[in-house]
Amino acid sequence: MKPARPLLAAFALLLALATLFAQAATPPPAQPASQVFYQIFFRGFRDSNGDRIGDLKGLTSKLDYIRRLGATTILLTPLQPSPYYHNYFATAFKAVDPAYGTLDDYFAFVRAAHAQGLKVYLDEEFQYVAEGNPWWRDSICKPHAKYAGYLLWKDKQHCVAEPFLGKAKWLGYDGKSYGIAMVNLENPAVKAYFQNLLLYWADPHGDGSGRDGVDGFRIDHMMDDLDHKGLDKNLFAGFWTPIFRALKTRRPGLRILAEQADWGYGEKWLTAGHVDMVFAFPLRGALVSLDKQTIVRNIRATDAATPAGKIQVLFLENHDVDRYMSEVHDDPAKARAGAAIELMLKGDPLIYYGQELGMRGMQPKNIGKSGGIPLTDAVGIPVREAFRWQADLDAAGSAIWYRGDQWFWKDRYNRSHDGVSLQEEEARPDSLYHWYRKLLALRHARPEIEGGSQRILCDDDSAVLCILREQGDRRTLLLVNLGRTDAKPRLDPKLVSGAAWADLLDNDAPTVPDAVLHPMQVRIVGTLPPH
CATH class of the missing domain: 2.60.40.1180 (Golgi alpha-mannosidase II)
Known part of the structure; x- marks a missing residue:
């Protein structure tokens, strides 16, 4: 047996060398392709059935518009049922708001988007639930109920749920009050539930193919210690990272975009949070100022905070901030300058629906003051008005879901025949719409802009x-x-x-x-x- 030892040692050496050469020959993982996001506030995009509410069939019918504009990726606001018009704070998670359509309509949309070469990202917010969610409804004053441990409670009898931001009730745009409760994200059963939920949206058939699956997720209001209460804590390591790992094991190309809750540079989220992308919030503020020194300073700070292989999503608008055209006081030259900077900088740009038309909208400044606007979730409606397909705001397909006798309709920013519609701007070669198309075509044609x-x-x-x-x-x-x-x-x-x-x-x-x-x-x- 003694002569076998040198052979065994030689074999081990050859095996080690083979492994070393195999590792050396393995190319580094490919960098993700640059994307141009098109974010849609779902309820306000396109109506297909005449009820004035944007829906899945309406969106599906307009995929060619998004592709021709030059976007590559659709980012949707939440689709799940909720008592709130924006569909954050869900009453059910594995479901679609009936006003938007059915699950079959949803999967038909995903297939149609992929057929046009477009990726789809879903916005996920499940740190809270709204009143009416069965986890809450069936557990009130029942500490031993099936889902009682899925929420956080202020009392041992489970009669008072831990509220969102310390407020027991929140007033909806319809004048009705609804409660919002914090989810117990440290509960292993809750972790398993949400991991399986995201795996379902990413890979509905469970075979790793991603057929009918989304290509990424936006994580709303992502925090390590939710609302700084010390109740849902160490979430980066204990909650998010294991879920992201499971998703990428099943779908290696899937990407995670975080809305960093502090609206800062996002370095902690990109490193400890293990997300792929964050939003360039400080740079957005600089682009509103259009001040050179402020822009330069924020470009440098953004680059410094972004590790290799990670992405900053550049934006001028989203569903939570004022429209850029209103920020620059309706100055078309400033709107063009801001667009050019956003679309030419390093990072993946995001266009908020209607931004390319110069749609206007600002959240009211006199919220909650005497004689001012009441504090409800309606304060965001001015930046979520209907996409302008036709010059006539009342034309078929217009998603004017907010029509009525409330202030947000009477004081709406977008009016019929105001020059800010796709119909009107397509006919003008010098319009902002054609400016965006030109810039996006240039971005796609020049690889140094996309990834240099x-x-x-x-x-x-x-x-x-x-x-x-x-x-x-x-x-x-x-x-x-x-x-x-x-x-x-x-x-x-x-x-x-x-x-x-x-x-x-x-x-x-x-x-x-x-x-x-x-x-x-x-x-x-x-x-x-x-x-």
Whole structure:
């Protein structure tokens, strides 16, 4: 038996070398393809049956519009039943609000989106439940009920649920009050329930194929210690990470986008929370200001907070903030400048439905004050009005679900024949809609914009923002004059000389990068390969 030892050692060495070579030959995981999100506030997008409520069949009928615009990924606000119009705070989780359609309608939508090459992300919020949810309804004053341990309670008799943000009742836009209770996310049965729920939406057939499954999730209001109460804590490690691991084991390409609850840079969520993407909230604030120094400072801070392989989702609007056109006081030049910066920067951009038309809307500032707007969930309606398909707001398909005699209808921002509709803007070559289409087509055509590196040039006290995107020998330079007078970018002569540059917004017409720009003028120039 002694002579066998050298052979055994040699075999072990060969096995180790084979493993080493196999590891060396394994390519690094591919970086996820760049995405352009199109976020839809579901109730306000497209009605198919005449009840003025956006629904699944209406959305499915307009997938070609989203694709032609240049988006690659649809992000939906929640679909589950809820007493609230926005469908956050569910009464059931594995269900669709009947006003939107059926589960069959939902899966038909997912199949149709995938057939058009579009990805689908669902917005998930299950840290709370609304009054009417069976976990709550069937457990009140019944501490031994089946689901009593699924919620957090303030008393041993389970007669008072732990409320959302400390308030027992919340007033809905319909004038009715509903309770919202915190879920016991530390309960193993609750963890298992939500893991299986997300696996169902990601892989309905349970075979790993993802047929009819979503491509990602947005996690609403993600926190490590929910509402800082010390009741649902260590959620990153104990709740979210195991669920994300199970999802990616089943669907390796699935992506997780977190709404970081503090609206900061999201570094903790990208590292300890193990999500793939966060929202670039501070940068959004800078883009509202259109101040060069503020934008530069936030670009640098955002880049510094983003680990390799992670993504910041860039946005000007979403369902929780004011419309960008209203933020820039209806100035079309500023709206174009903001759009160009958002769509040309490093990161995955998000377009909120109607942003590409310049839809307006601001949440009221006099909420809860004497003579002001009452504090209800209706305060968000002005930024969630119906998508403008036709010049006539009353045209068939318009999802004016909020029509009535309340302030949010009487004071609505979008009016018939106001020039802010797809019908009107498609007919105007110089419209904001066509500007978005041009920018998105440019983004898809230039790989250095979709996935290249990013450098800030003109880092001086001038008003010209200069962002260089590079990949290999390809270069694209974004130039925006954010000042009030004509200005010329101060570019390094070594950078701009020795190459043929073209104005990418003017059919690749030859140009020089350091030409004078008018106030709020946008130029995007790129190097061209030799012909």
